[in-house]
Amino acid sequence: MPELPEVETLCRQLNTVLPGEKIIQIEVLDPRLGNIARAKVDGAVIFPGSVPKDSGLEKVAGLIGRRVEAVTRRGKYIHLQVEGGLTAALHLRMSGRLLYRPKAALENGRHDPNLQNSGSCPPFSRLVIAFSSGTLVLLDPRRFATFVVQPPAWSAPALPDDPLQGLPARRLWKIARTRRLPVKSFLMDQRLIAGIGNIYACEILFAAGIDPRRPACSLSATEWRKASKSAAAILRRAVDCRGTTMSDWRDLFGCSGTNQDHLEVYSRQGETCRRCSGRIERITQGGRGTWFCPSCQK
DNA sequence: TATAATGTTAGACT
DNA sequence: AAGTCTAACATTAT
Numbered sequence A: 001m002p003e004l005p006e007v008e009t010l011c012r013q014l015n016t017v018l019p020g021e022k023i024i025q026i027e028v029l030d031p032r033l034g035n036i037a038r039a040k041v042d043g044a045v046i047f048p049g050s051v052p053k054d055s056g057l058e059k060v061a062g063l064i065g066r067r068v069e070a071v072t073r074r075g076k077y078i079h080l081q082v083e084g085g086l087t088a089a090l091h092l093r094m095s096g097r098l099l100y101r102p103k104a105a106l107e108n109g110r111h112d113p114n115l116q117n118s119g120s121c122p123p124f125s126r127l128v129i130a131f132s133s134g135t136l137v138l139l140d141p142r143r144f145a146t147f148v149v150q151p152p153a154w155s156a157p158a159l160p161d162d163p164l165q166g167l168p169a170r171r172l173w174k175i176a177r178t179r180r181l182p183v184k185s186f187l188m189d190q191r192l193i194a195g196i197g198n199i200y201a202c203e204i205l206f207a208a209g210i211d212p213r214r215p216a217c218s219l220s221a222t223e224w225r226k227a228s229k230s231a232a233a234i235l236r237r238a239v240d241c242r243g244t245t246m247s248d249w250r251d252l253f254g255c256s257g258t259n260q261d262h263l264e265v266y267s268r269q270g271e272t273c274r275r276c277s278g279r280i281e282r283i284t285q286g287g288r289g290t291w292f293c294p295s296c297q298k
Numbered sequence B: 001t002a003t004a005a006t007g008t009t010a011g012a013c014t
Numbered sequence C: 001a002a003g004t005c006t007a008a009c010a011t012t013a014t
Helices: A004-019 A169-176 A185-186 A198-208 A221-240
Strands: A023-028 A043-044 A068-074 A079-080 A084-093 A096-103 A125-131 A136-141 A145-148 A281-285 A288-291
Touching: A004 A068, A004 A079, A004 A096, A004 A221, A169 A221, A185 A198, A185 A221, A198 A221, A198 A288
Parallel strands: none
Antiparallel strands: A023 A043, A023 A125, A068 A079, A079 A084, A084 A145, A096 A136, A125 A136, A281 A288
């Protein structure tokens, strides 16, 4: 579900609530999550001493009692930088969501204990991280999301340039020269450009006036510059809008984004192109839907 | 009941 | 060898 703008939205919001907060407790509601995939414990509440040897939960347990220092984004990954040099790397994949629930204070000043455990969590809750100020819940109907705790020495793989700053047109043109795959698939290759997914690939190519079926190697240097400019503009606006809510995307506090109001092609098959009044088409590329305007995109 | 859904990747081809 | 394509992962919604 989330692409760069949605993940960026979550990171910015996480940075308003998590830094300085101590991790008090972690509940693993889905034993198949990420590197705790081999965990034998279902619905485990993790605290030091509660984790059996070789359960797969030791690394997660290492987070308990430590403070979050900062939250950063690498492509579509969310990194919780935790005291002691630990990094908790979260990827939401297709259907993952994050929800932050502040600890509700009652009128008499005491806290509501019902908001502190998974019993009150929404359906598809897979992981609950409790802080003193509230809880962070990972929701994920399809269970593709991953949560991997990396050791202190770990440094994330080198990230190609951030497309929010504009794609490095010269570099991409050079790499693309030998690639015959459709330019739309090329844009979604996370090793080359970190963060662009299906919605924004379609929207970027529409904005750039480029046919998604064209081989990557067929784009001129000028067209790559156009694509670069379009990418930065499309992604920045989407971040400003806190993401695109088609059906289930919500930000950290449960609010919808507004970028769906700016979509020109995605999910608009059969509808009228706002630029030329032609018809938006849907095709399949690499098993994914692609929407474009055949008369605007050449 | 069949299809598609905002992602990634292992394995099989070429 | 490097590039390309497909199936698979798991579940819901239409």
